[in-house]
Amino acid sequence: MPTLSRRELLGLASASALAVTLAACGNGSSTGSSGATGDAAIDTSKASGEVTYWLWDNNQQPAYQKVADNFHAANPGITVKITQYGWNDYWTNITNGFVAGTAPDVFTNHLSMYPQFVSQNQLVPLDATLAKDGVKTDVFQKGLADLWVGPDGHRYGLPKDFDTISIFYNKALVSAAGVKDADLQSLTWNPTDGGTYEKMIAHLTIDVNGVRGDQPGFDKSKVKVYGLGLDGGSGGAYGQTQWSMYTGTTGWTFTDKNPWGTHYNYDKPEFQNTMAWMRSLIAKGYMPSLQAVTGTASADLFGAGKYAMITNGSWMIKQMFSYKGVQTGLAPTPTGPSGKRSSMFNGLADSIWVGSKNKPAAAKWVEYLGSAAAQDVIGQAGVVFPAIPSGTQAAQAAFKAAGVDVTSFLMQVNDGTTFLFPITEHATQIGNIMQPAVDAVFTGQSPANSLTSANQQVNALFTS
Amino acid sequence: MFIAPAALGFVVFFLYPALRGFYFSLTQYNLLGTPQWIGFANFAEIPHDPLFWNSLKVTVEYVVLNIGFQTVIAVLLAVLMQRLTTSTLVRGALLLPWLISNVIAALTWFWLLDYQIGLVNQFLSWLGVDRIAFFADNFWAIPTIAMVNIWRNMGYTALLVFAGLQTIPRYVYEAAAIDGCSEWRAFWRITLPLLRPVLAMVLVLTVTGSFQVFDTVAVTTKGGPVNITRVIQFYIYQKAFADGQFGYASALSVVLFVILAVLAALQLRLLRAGESDLA
Amino acid sequence: MSTVSLQQPLVRAPRRRRVRWGRGLAWAVMILFLVLTLFPFLWIIRTALSTTRSLPSAPSDLLPVDFTWGAFARVLGLSSRAQAIAQGGSGASVNFWLYLRNSAVYATGVTIGQVFFSSMAAYAFARLRWRGRNLVFAIFLGALLVPPIFTQLPNFILIKNMGLLNTLPGMILPTFFMTPFAVFFMRQFMLGINHEIEESAALDGAGPWRTFFRIILPLSSAPATTLAILIFITTWNDYFWPLLVGNTGSTRVLTVALGVFESQTPSGSPDWAGLMAATLVAAAPVLILFIAFARKIIDSIGYSGGK
Structure with a gap:
């Protein structure tokens, strides 16, 4: 799943909202503080009863129901009750549930929320239980399990799936430009002149008169098709689908260490030069302006044939391939100054709430969700990439059966060119500082070096 | 006696949460800890907060546009409804936008006004006019958001005014007509003055309501690009729930509350809402 | 009781010509607003009858893109999960009639409680004299001025502590007794009621309760219906x-x-057709109700002339 864009921030905001009040209401703090169960192992041997489980992706609900049925067959004493809420409502309900004592036993957790939940003692540490039951955490795709270890060294989630970034392109628009699919597979990029990647973007851009972006007479004020789309905005603090696949190739890292870094690097030239390059694409008319993308979802604009290419995440595969009249292709992100590609590596996990009334059964269910038996079933549904390699392969096969070659996403994992989503404290505040700051660079209102002062504000959060 | 049930509901479901919010405004209160009493420090900080002033400016621009157009249009529509037709169909049609949620209204217009594929911009470029980034342009964003809400609420406000018109006895108009008073004059001399209590209510409701504009921004621009649509409720919301500055956000709410209370009192006084010329 | 019908011109013959011209203009304005109001609904209907993932291929067509009733079938819970997903919808099941x-x-x-109790309070504020x-x-x-974000959570906890979570009474309670709007609304209308009627009732020895039920409530039936x-x-x-409370x-x-x-899911686009069909389906019952009641309002208009 993707990290925060502005739309999502809202949902998270309302979630943290309720988290705010955790301390305010006697109710919440009791479950909160007493929840420090330490790392005592939960005895799952006699687990029984009902477990409530929440998720937000309704595309995956059928597959999870199947997993729950299998689980029930294997453990007849335990029934899993699955409830699905849309993304925005989901977090509000979770945190309300923390406060009022009505949260689910087990829930799908997101990297952007979990640092907060950990610091509020809302999650059950899993290490001792997993060790006791002999559940291995090294069976997942490399790195994913590390994401879910808190600053205290305890594990708070068991990975379920992951996502990476690729270029989605419109086959008709690409071949009309005389470009072959193979030409898109090995583009190179650098922040100075954009490399062959920018040349390709320019060539794929057409104005209303049919003049291409790399031809004389190109009218950048009347663009018909942009060579490269922009996913909903500037990408704010993380730019997961907008620019993180470029900055990742410059040797730049978001923070001093990851996870749990305490210093951001938005003041470094590698980062700021990349932002300046993004701005230059807009100025040249090769990429839509922020004004032009404040509106319909980028996927729908891609579906409308407005973009020849757009960078987006693996969770969008299903939608990007469903548009009528658009033949979609996939290409890996370009290689950069480091000579390698790069993609943010992000994932979900299942966590247990400290207030769960049935921790034994909850733990048993989480262990099952983290097993190959469960993740293979999820993989076969062909919606996301499960965290266990056999599940990933099942997903790859399922996508293939549906006519989608997902190599460009998995290539990043197999070649080891992924970097983990930066997990730090203060995620929402950082988003609120960086969103307007990066917006201003994209609109041309401020130069890229203005991000240095935004970086100071961000880092001030960690010193106070 | 008569207000007992309402008072109960008021105290439990409105007053108590409001007082709690006021208490928080005097505290420093982040996501994790317990509220720490800091007196009026939050309030002292507000005047030095450029984002607060920006949000106030943006909100006032919105409110002025919204109220100005909405009130005039509503009165116009109400009078037209009363004079022209008894058709429930017309009335129902005008109320239609109000039957759908804010979110849907905003999303529908978001699509219609989209810069790249929206119908309105297609139409503009067909006319040979430059496309307009309705929701993202420095000049257009706030008027556009105001327009969406006027579209949704004008029928509803017109209905309130219309209900007020219905309380004006017909004999008053008949007498005026016999005196040879034109419809235009009758409107200014009779309708508007007699409409005073209802108009006062409509104004107070729409002013307070539009200061609280939130949904439309939340589902469309999220305050951006940069800060051009960061209205005050959205700013409060972000401070409270994303930045974890619940105390500061509460203080902002108190400031907003005072501004609105003064405005409401002024309006009620200016319009002498407590009395009807009929009674 | 006045029996003048609304259609009858209010102005006498000598000005007829000018009035006609004015009426034409008035109608023109009215029609303009009707068009502005209704056009987006045309758009909503057109979207609801389209296939979601075909919409971007013809973003400014006025007619449905790849016409289908599928979205309505999804909303009414009539299509299978596989069908729904294939059309760009969600796989969630919808038990329409129960939700309705x-x-x-x-x-x-909420309506019954709020109208009644708010009217009582409004009566006290508008017509009774008491200290404070x-x-x-x-x-x-x-x-009215308290942001809803402050009331939502305490109320949620209250309802939970009362054991009313996931019950209809728990959902209804917070707005059952009053909203500031309802009290304000009824008060403003009651201000306009003629004092003489009340005074004569008082002369007949009617107490406040009797006055309220026998005189004020019936006289306020039009605003009360509007409010309802x-x-x-x-x-x-x-x-x-x-x-929050009843999911x-x-x-x-x-x-x-x-x-x-x-x-x-974050950053995906909604099931446009389903969303718009859902909007229409959810709005239909209220629209029908409104049309039914609006007649009643017109029927009860005569009350104000009751002097």
Whole structure:
């Protein structure tokens, strides 16, 4: 799943909202503080009863129901009750549930929320239980399990799936430009002149008169098709689908260490030069302006044939391939100054709430969700990439059966060119500082070096 | 006696949460800890907060546009409804936008006004006019958001005014007509003055309501690009729930509350809402 | 009672010509506003009858793109999960009639309680004289200015502690007794009621209760009906509170259930056709109700001339 864009921030905001009040209401703090169960192992041997489980992706609900049925067959004493809420409502309900004592036993957790939940003692540490039951955490795709270890060294989630970034392109628009699919597979990029990647973007851009972006007479004020789309905005603090696949190739890292870094690097030239390059694409008319993308979802604009290419995440595969009249292709992100590609590596996990009334059964269910038996079933549904390699392969096969070659996403994992989503404290505040700051660079209102002062504000959060 | 049930509901479901919010405004209160009493420090900080002033400016621009157009249009529509037709169909049609949620209204217009594929911009470029980034342009964003809400609420406000018109006895108009008073004059001399209590209510409701504009921004621009649509409720919301500055956000709410209370009192006084010329 | 019909021109013959011209202009303005109001609905209907993933291929067509009733089938819970997903919808199941019933109970409950109790309070504020009246009214009015974000969580906890979570009474309670709007609304209308009627009732020895039930309530029937419609619609469209307090299958209301048509995953786009069909389906009952009641308002118009 993707990290925060502005739309999502809202949902998270309302979630943290309720988290705010955790301390305010006697109710919440009791479950909160007493929840420090330490790392005592939960005895799952006699687990029984009902477990409530929440998720937000309704595309995956059928597959999870199947997993729950299998689980029930294997453990007849335990029934899993699955409830699905849309993304925005989901977090509000979770945190309300923390406060009022009505949260689910087990829930799908997101990297952007979990640092907060950990610091509020809302999650059950899993290490001792997993060790006791002999559940291995090294069976997942490399790195994913590390994401879910808190600053205290305890594990708070068991990975379920992951996502990476690729270029989605419109086959008709690409071949009309005389470009072959193979030409898109090995583009190179650098922040100075954009490399062959920018040349390709320019060539794929057409104005209303049919003049291409790399031809004389190109009218950048009347663009018909942009060579490269922009996913909903500037990408704010993380730019997961907008620019993180470029900055990742410059040797730049978001923070001093990851996870749990305490210093951001938005003041470094590698980062700021990349932002300046993004701005230059807009100025040249090769990429839509922020004004032009404040509106319909980028996927729908891609579906409308407005973009020849757009960078987006693996969770969008299903939608990007469903548009009528658009033949979609996939290409890996370009290689950069480091000579390698790069993609943010992000994932979900299942966590247990400290207030769960049935921790034994909850733990048993989480262990099952983290097993190959469960993740293979999820993989076969062909919606996301499960965290266990056999599940990933099942997903790859399922996508293939549906006519989608997902190599460009998995290539990043197999070649080891992924970097983990930066997990730090203060995620929402950082988003609120960086969103307007990066917006201003994209609109041309401020130069890229203005991000240095935004970086100071961000880092001030960690010193106070 | 008569207000007992309402008072109960008021105290439990409105007053108590409001007082709690006021208490928080005097505290420093982040996501994790317990509220720490800091007196009026939050309030002292507000005047030095450029984002607060920006949000106030943006909100006032919105409110002025919204109220100005909405009130005039509503009165116009109400009078037209009363004079022209008894058709429930017309009335129902005008109320239609109000039957759908804010979110849907905003999303529908978001699509219609989209810069790249929206119908309105297609139409503009067909006319040979430059496309307009309705929701993202420095000049257009706030008027556009105001327009969406006027579209949704004008029928509803017109209905309130219309209900007020219905309380004006017909004999008053008949007498005026016999005196040879034109419809235009009758409107200014009779309708508007007699409409005073209802108009006062409509104004107070729409002013307070539009200061609280939130949904439309939340589902469309999220305050951006940069800060051009960061209205005050959205700013409060972000401070409270994303930045974890619940105390500061509460203080902002108190400031907003005072501004609105003064405005409401002024309006009620200016319009002498407590009395009807009929009674 | 006045029996003048509304269609009758209010101005006498000598000015007829000018009036006609004025009427033409008035109609033109009215029609302009009707078009502005209705056009987006044409758009909503057109979108609801389209295939979601075909919409971007013809973003500014006025007619449905790849016409289908599929979105309505999804909303009414008539299409299978596989069908729904294939059309760009969600795989969630929709038990339409149950949700419709819940919405009806929820909205009706709130409307009845709120109109009645708010009218009582409004009567006290508008017509009775007692110490501190204006102050108490001002405080009530102040509640209009409290951002809802502050009331939502305490109320949620209260309802939970009362053991009313996931019950219809729990959903109804917070707005059952009053909203500042309803009190304000009724008070402003009651201010306009003729004092003489009341005074003559008082002379007949009627106490405040009798006056309220026999005189004030009947006289306020038109604003009360208007208010009832407004409250009903607001409550019917309510999303967040019922989502919080009553989202189990048995108490889920229509708006919450139809929320599945909004975007379920971050950065995806919603099931546009389903969302718009859901909007239309959810609005239909209130629209019908409004048309039915609006007649009643017109019928009761004569009250104000009752002098």
